[in-house]
Amino acid sequence: xxxxxxxxxxxxxxxxxxxxxxxxxxxxxxxxxxxxxxxxxxxxxxxxxxxxxxxxxxxxxxxxxxxxxxxxxxxxxxxxxxxxxxxxxxxxxxxxxxxxxxxxxxxxxxxxxxxxxxxxxxxxxxxxxxxxxxxxxxxxxxxxxxxxxxxxxxxxxxxxxxxxxxxxxxxxxxxxxxxxxxxxxxxxxxxxxxxxxxxxxxxxxxxxxxxxxxxxxxxxxxxxxxxxxxxxxxxxxxxxxxxxxxxxxxxxxxxxxxxxxxxxxx
Numbered sequence: 001x002x003x004x005x006x007x008x009x010x011x012x013x014x015x016x017x018x019x020x021x022x023x024x025x026x027x028x029x030x031x032x033x034x035x036x037x038x039x040x041x042x043x044x045x046x047x048x049x050x051x052x053x054x055x056x057x058x059x060x061x062x063x064x065x066x067x068x069x070x071x072x073x074x075x076x077x078x079x080x081x082x083x084x085x086x087x088x089x090x091x092x093x094x095x096x097x098x099x100x101x102x103x104x105x106x107x108x109x110x111x112x113x114x115x116x117x118x119x120x121x122x123x124x125x126x127x128x129x130x131x132x133x134x135x136x137x138x139x140x141x142x143x144x145x146x147x148x149x150x151x152x153x154x155x156x157x158x159x160x161x162x163x164x165x166x167x168x169x170x171x172x173x174x175x176x177x178x179x180x181x182x183x184x185x186x187x188x189x190x191x192x193x194x195x196x197x198x199x200x201x202x203x204x205x206x207x208x209x210x211x212x213x214x215x216x217x218x219x220x221x222x223x224x225x226x227x228x229x230x231x232x233x234x235x236x237x238x239x240x241x242x243x244x245x246x247x248x249x250x251x252x253x254x255x256x257x258x259x260x261x262x263x264x265x266x
Contacts, residue, residue, distance in 0.1 A: 057117035064121030072132035123254030150182035157181025186214035220255020
């Protein structure tokens with residue numbers, strides 16, 4: 001517990017400092033996080049970073065991040081960094097590699113790597129895109145605080161009051177009580193955010209936003225739990241003592257940024 005708290009405080013402080021600095025400070029951090037997260041994802045299937053199929057998909061992740069910067073006109077409008085071009089070129093390269101791999105790289109492995117590069121690439125790309133947008137720092141801060149509050153509330157309430165399993169087939173330790181505790185703390189943080197920054201959004205809007213993000217984030221957490229369960233691993237990595245890996249800490253955020261981006265298009 002002590003190790004978990006210390007790691008959480010140090011990691012959160014560093015992350016929030018770079019978010020507040022914004023610009024390229026935050027962008028470089030996101031590139032590093034996306035790289036580590038994807039390599040952790042690959043290790044769940046015992047795939048090394050120096051394998052050609054992993055490197056191709058890592059390039060897809062980086063290209064999607066650059067596409068996010070291009071959408072906010074941080075980078076020039078180069079057509080190569082259009083998402084559809086990135087995904088098509090990546091897919092073609094993977095098929096060519098599969099043809100010349102003498103069956104050591106099969107379709108199942110390709111699908112796993114490709115889906116991961118899309119999920120992680122777009123998730124971190126939308127995270128970058130939001131930060132560079134108008135009021136992006138405040139929106140990013142609200143989303144991150146709500147997700148962290150959800151994780152914290154779910155952990156402590158579930159640990160002390162949890163009795164009813166939420167989805168035992170996917171994540172045996174998660175409980176309904178923990179889930180509700182996470183939503184409750186997320187709403188409290190949303191109210192505090194509205195009080196601290198009253199000119200940002202009306203209280204009701206922030207509460208609705210906080211509730212939605214909290215629920216979406218928990219779904220994202222379950223998605224990664226399903227991945228880990230099918231891969232036979234407990235954590236995606238060991239970089240963060242007491243927390244697992246980068247992907248373990250950012251699974252909820254990635255899913256939230258992807259869904260929010262989709263909702264903005266409706």
